[in-house]
Amino acid sequence: MNISIGNDHAGPDYKKAIVSFLQDTGHQVTNHGTDVLDSVDYPDFAHPVAQDIAAGNSQLGIVICGSAQGVSMTVNKYEKVRGAVCWSKEIAQLAREHNDANIICIPARFTSIPQAVAMVKTFIDTQFEGGRHSRRVDKIKCS
Template sequence: MNISIGNDHAGPDYKKAIVAFLEEKGHVVTNHGTDSSDSVDYPDFAHPVAKDIVNGKADLAVVICGSAQGVSMTVNKYAEVRGAVCWSKEIAFLARQHNDANIICIPARFTSIPQAVGLVETFINTPFESGRHDRRVKKISC
């Protein structure tokens, strides 16, 4: 699977662990994030990730910032994107299963690195249930 990832200064260590996990599982990862803890602007890293989804360069994606709210707001500007802020495996599971989310938005200041890796694992391994959820997901984009 092709997976795009982006992060601001709150997430370099998270990204490193997530990329290592994904590559170990055989996924191809495109990195749009910073590797520094120096302050940067999260939209500069979230937009390229969303564009990878829109352009079909990524099947799923991960974005990371302090609260996950900023990156979520940014990626959700794209009609083809369904970015979900996830802080528990149950939320990550339901975001994929019921909402066909294609970008997981991780709040670095509210999750640990092992938790974040677990969230990504749940997210990428959960299929969209379809069925009754199809009509709802189709109503998200206007």
């Protein structure tokens, strides 16, 4: 699967661990994130991930910032993108099953690296349930 990832200065270590996990499990990764701890602007790294999803170049995305709120607000501006702030494996699973989320938004300042990797594994291993949830997801659209 093609997966895009982006992060600001709160997430280089998280990204490194997640990319290693993804590559070890056979996924292809497009890296839009920073590798430095110097302050940067999260939209510069979230927009390219959302664009990859919207254009169909990646099936899933991962964005990381301190709280995950800023990257979530950024990616959710795009049609066909449903970014979900996740802080546990259970939330990641429900975001995929019930909301058909295609970008996981990880709060680096509120989760550990092992938690983040476990959430990503759950997120990519979980499928959308459809059914009654399809009707609800359809209602998210503005047009």
